[in-house]
Amino acid sequence: ICAxxxxxISNSVTMTVNPLLRVSVSITxxxxxxxAGTAVSYTAVPVNGGPAPAYQWKVxxxxxxxxxxxxxxxxxxxxxxxxxxxxxxxICAxxNxxISNSLTMTVNPLLPVSVSITxxxxxxxAGTMVNYTAxxxxxxxAPAYQWKVxxxxxxxxxxxxxxxVPQDDxxxxxxxxxxxICAxxxxxISN
Numbered sequence: 001i002c003a004x005x006x007x008x009i010s011n012s013v014t015m016t017v018n019p020l021l022r023v024s025v026s027i028t029x030x031x032x033x034x035x036a037g038t039a040v041s042y043t044a045v046p047v048n049g050g051p052a053p054a055y056q057w058k059v060x061x062x063x064x065x066x067x068x069x070x071x072x073x074x075x076x077x078x079x080x081x082x083x084x085x086x087x088x089x090x091i092c093a094x095x096n097x098x099i100s101n102s103l104t105m106t107v108n109p110l111l112p113v114s115v116s117i118t119x120x121x122x123x124x125x126a127g128t129m130v131n132y133t134a135x136x137x138x139x140x141x142a143p144a145y146q147w148k149v150x151x152x153x154x155x156x157x158x159x160x161x162x163x164x165v166p167q168d169d170x171x172x173x174x175x176x177x178x179x180x181i182c183a184x185x186x187x188x189i190s191n
Contacts, residue, residue, distance in 0.1 A: 050090030
């Protein structure tokens with residue numbers, strides 16, 4: 001009764017509608033195959049993580065203590081599976097938290113290199129040829145040989161076998177450089 005200005009129009013409210021932001025994260029490693037005891041650096045790249053995303057690194061699906069940054073350094077074991085969980089603080093984030101791709105690590109054992117030599121004879125007459133044979137351990141698929149007499153390199157003596165006419169009290173050794181993955185103690189000097 002006695003209404004004036006009717007109908008009346010209210011003030012207007014302008015709506016801001018933010019798009020839905022699908023959250024995801026991918027990880028990369030500085031190496032996927034390493035030698036035992038080698039540290040690997042992992043990096044997480046977030047999508048729609050917001051201004052302050054939260055990271056949780058995991059090894060074999062277990063949370064790693066204090067691994068909460070975009071980068072993570074770790075000394076893996078063979079077949080370890082590394083992932084990262086990202087929790088976004090973006091407005092309208094969906095699929096939150098997100099789990100990254102998984103990286104399975106190949107960790108090769110350390111292979112100590114050694115070499116032993118044998119001779120066809122240890123006592124001979126002057127002018128007699130002696131055959132020496134090197135037997136490397138963990139030499140790899142193509143070890144490099146360097147025969148030495150009295151600690152001096154012998155030119156062109158680069159095979160597993162070495163023929164030489166020794167002088168009295170000559171000392172013969174062989175140095176082997178391994179091409180094996182994760183070789184340690186290379187080059188190695190024989191007996």
